[in-house]
Amino acid sequence: MSSRDTRLVDEELIIPRDVETGQWKYRVGALALAVLFFGLWELLPRLGLVSEIILPRFSDTMTALYTLVIQPFFPKHLKVTLYEIFMGFTIGTFIGLTMGIMLGVWEGLRKLTYPFVVAFQAIPKIVLAPLFIAWFGYGTSSKVVMAVAIGFFPVLINTMVGIENVPADMKELMRSLRATRWQSFRKAELPAASPLIFAGVKTALTFSLIGAIVGEFVAASEGLGYLLDTYNFALRIDRVFSLIIILSAIGAIFYFALEWLDRKLISWRED
Amino acid sequence: MILSLEGIAKTYRARAGQGDVEALRPVNLGIETSGFVSMVGPSGCGKSTMLKIVAGLLTPSAGRVMFQGAEVVEPSRDMGFMFQAPVLLPWRTVERNVMLPAEVFQLKDPEVSERVREAIGLVGLGEFSQAMPKQLSGGMQQRVALARVLAYRPKLLLMDEPFGALDEFTREAMNLELLRLIRPSGITVLFVTHNISEAVFLSDQVVVMSPRPGRVAGVVTVPFGPDRDIELMREQRFTELVFEVREILGAEGDAAAADHAI
Numbered sequence: 001m002s003s004r005d006t007r008l009v010d011e012e013l014i015i016p017r018d019v020e021t022g023q024w025k026y027r028v029g030a031l032a033l034a035v036l037f038f039g040l041w042e043l044l045p046r047l048g049l050v051s052e053i054i055l056p057r058f059s060d061t062m063t064a065l066y067t068l069v070i071q072p073f074f075p076k077h078l079k080v081t082l083y084e085i086f087m088g089f090t091i092g093t094f095i096g097l098t099m100g101i102m103l104g105v106w107e108g109l110r111k112l113t114y115p116f117v118v119a120f121q122a123i124p125k126i127v128l129a130p131l132f133i134a135w136f137g138y139g140t141s142s143k144v145v146m147a148v149a150i151g152f153f154p155v156l157i158n159t160m161v162g163i164e165n166v167p168a169d170m171k172e173l174m175r176s177l178r179a180t181r182w183q184s185f186r187k188a189e190l191p192a193a194s195p196l197i198f199a200g201v202k203t204a205l206t207f208s209l210i211g212a213i214v215g216e217f218v219a220a221s222e223g224l225g226y227l228l229d230t231y232n233f234a235l236r237i238d239r240v241f242s243l244i245i246i247l248s249a250i251g252a253i254f255y256f257a258l259e260w261l262d263r264k265l266i267s268w269r270e271d
Numbered sequence: 272m273i274l275s276l277e278g279i280a281k282t283y284r285a286r287a288g289q290g291d292v293e294a295l296r297p298v299n300l301g302i303e304t305s306g307f308v309s310m311v312g313p314s315g316c317g318k319s320t321m322l323k324i325v326a327g328l329l330t331p332s333a334g335r336v337m338f339q340g341a342e343v344v345e346p347s348r349d350m351g352f353m354f355q356a357p358v359l360l361p362w363r364t365v366e367r368n369v370m371l372p373a374e375v376f377q378l379k380d381p382e383v384s385e386r387v388r389e390a391i392g393l394v395g396l397g398e399f400s401q402a403m404p405k406q407l408s409g410g411m412q413q414r415v416a417l418a419r420v421l422a423y424r425p426k427l428l429l430m431d432e433p434f435g436a437l438d439e440f441t442r443e444a445m446n447l448e449l450l451r452l453i454r455p456s457g458i459t460v461l462f463v464t465h466n467i468s469e470a471v472f473l474s475d476q477v478v479v480m481s482p483r484p485g486r487v488a489g490v491v492t493v494p495f496g497p498d499r500d501i502e503l504m505r506e507q508r509f510t511e512l513v514f515e516v517r518e519i520l521g522a523e524g525d526a527a528a529a530d531h532a533i
Contacts, residue, residue, distance in 0.1 A: 176352040177375045268362040
């Protein structure tokens with residue numbers, strides 16, 4: 001093409017990305033840290049530096065974890081808690097997204113309701129748990145509501161701020177093309193806000209887990225939080241630790257799944 | 272006459288107790304079809320304000336803009352606007368970015384993708400149509416923005432310091448590209464810059480503006496034909512015209528501004 005010859009400067013350089021060098025160092029380092037952590041956990045009680053009643057050995061905890069998981073009653077409790085987390089997270093994200101979009105798009109509504117939003121967020125949500133139990137009963141619904149109450153907020157805030165902070169020239173571009181309000185939102189503002197929205201969704205997941213467990217602590221007859229509370233009361237600390245490990249694993253698995261999805265959906269992220 | 276500004280002025284209302292801010296004193300200007308007109312001046316002379324008024328993105332305080340015989344009251348799809356930044360959508364490939372206007376206009380004919388491909392080829396990015404914006408250099412990104420605006424064939428192209436953020440070498444290359452692409456297309460261009468030699472190099476007419484309040488200080492006609500290359504900058508007449516523009520700016524008593532506008 002003759003056009004290419006007229007150019008003074010050839011500036012066709014592709015900036016390389018995803019430079020993986022050095023990544024393995026961090027992996028090895030993380031592994032070493034884990035070994036150190038579990039090693040101390042094993043050694044401290046074994047050497048009598050910490051009472052085994054307060055901190056059972058790592059190996060004993062692992063055994064307790066195994067014997068807990070194979071109990072016939074265990075799957076029922078696991079299912080209940082997973083259901084609460086999943087429902088709380090899904091409903092909370094939906095509510096947060098809907099409200100966040102409305103507040104992000106309509107400045108008037110945002111200004112009108114913002115004090116209430118902040119006031120609600122200022123409530124330590126735990127105080128709502130007894131109330132939700134009174135309203136929705138001992139069953140799973142009060143825990144789902146608790147998970148929603150804690151989880152929706154980060155989604156709401158991130159969605160609102162994300163849409164509010166879409167670069168002005170991007171909106172002006174859409175305006176110069178005479179895009180409709182909906183086109184501008186759908187093609188520019190929502191995708192531009194999506195990295196922040198997704199960060200809120202990831203936080204919502206962790207928060208939903210907290211909500212479900214807190215709900216179960218307050219009053220429940222099933223669920224991992226209920227089990228944990230019961231074992232704690234009976235001083236079965238090894239099983240308490242087992243449950244903490246299980247909860248941590250549940251949170252981590254969900255989180256990494258979302259992170260994977262995040263990277264798939266928002267691969268264009270500039271940083 | 273494709274475009275005329277009839278007494279366009281812009282005043283920003285200040286808070287109570289303070290005087291209003293006069294951003295632009297009444298401006299009258301006409302642009303012939305296929306003409307290339309630059310507005311040059313230091314920061315604060317209202318040139319960007321004027322461009323946004325022409326684009327229908329801002330409402331003037333007084334006067335009116337006539338475009339193709341009708342008053343401009345909102346953005347028109349016969350005008351293309353190019354910003355100082357490329358303003359690409361970072362989640363879209365080059366091709367899908369250039370496709371954006373057609374999508375917004377809801378053009379569905381098969382000709383559209385052909386036009387998009389052609390525009391990407393014209394700006395020399397044929398091999399990069401599937402690249403993401405972040406993989407491209409600043410100059411290449413601005414080429415994508417140019418392709419985006421060319422693909423829907425506007426009658427009038429409004430450019431707000433489009434190459435202001437680029438380095439000198441890339442800027443020169445882009446100027447040559449622009450002449451090569453625009454001149455045969457018959458598109459009318461209104462080009463805002465603070466670079467005097469760029470303005471003289473590109474235009475048929477240079478509108479010199481001065482600041483505080485923004486107003487037209489003079490108009491310089493550039494007699495060179497449509498076929499120009501970089502050699503033009505060596506010529507005595509070119510240098511003279513650059514100095515003529517400088518003098519108009521200097522006569523306005525704003526030495527700092529003239530310094531700024533190299």
